[in-house]
Amino acid sequence: MNEPFDPLEAELAALEPRRPSAEMAQRIAERVERDASGKAAASPRLARRILTAITSGTVAASLLLALFLRRERHDPPVAPPDRLQPPLTAAFDPSLPSVWTYHRAVSAAPDDIDALLDKHASAAAEPARRELHVSAFPMGSSDLKSFLGEL
Numbered sequence: 001m002n003e004p005f006d007p008l009e010a011e012l013a014a015l016e017p018r019r020p021s022a023e024m025a026q027r028i029a030e031r032v033e034r035d036a037s038g039k040a041a042a043s044p045r046l047a048r049r050i051l052t053a054i055t056s057g058t059v060a061a062s063l064l065l066a067l068f069l070r071r072e073r074h075d076p077p078v079a080p081p082d083r084l085q086p087p088l089t090a091a092f093d094p095s096l097p098s099v100w101t102y103h104r105a106v107s108a109a110p111d112d113i114d115a116l117l118d119k120h121a122s123a124a125a126e127p128a129r130r131e132l133h134v135s136a137f138p139m140g141s142s143d144l145k146s147f148l149g150e151l
Contacts, residue, residue: 094101097120105113 090096090098092098092100094104100118102113105116
């Protein structure tokens with residue numbers, strides 16, 4: 001708080017406001033009279049009208065644009081062809097690969113899912129690649145027991 005006194009602060013403290021001159025007081029009085037008579041007040045009214053017209057035009061244009069864009073998007077949805085929908089009986093056919101078939105196999109032993117994967121992989125594989133073995137787990141329980149027995 002006890003900082004050294006700056007010379008700039010001393011100069012600013014010495015300044016005092018001046019009284020307005022008679023010429024300045026007369027100019028202010030003339031402008032007030034003009035505003036009261038309505039001659040100078042026409043320009044703010046004109047600016048307000050122009051601003052109102054621009055705002056109204058912008059709102060109207062955006063509403064028309066929104067209406068136009070909304071009408072373009074009301075195309076009826078295209079129904080998928082029936083041939084993409086498999087029959088319900090195919091979902092429960094154990095010979096076909098379906099979610100239901102794999103769900104039953106996963107609920108059973110790990111060897112069942114391996115056998116099911118082998119069955120469906122061999123049905124889809126080319127005739128030259130019949131030795132393909134597909135497995136959900138790296139080793140079945142019987143393979144794991146034999147592996148652990150060797151250790």
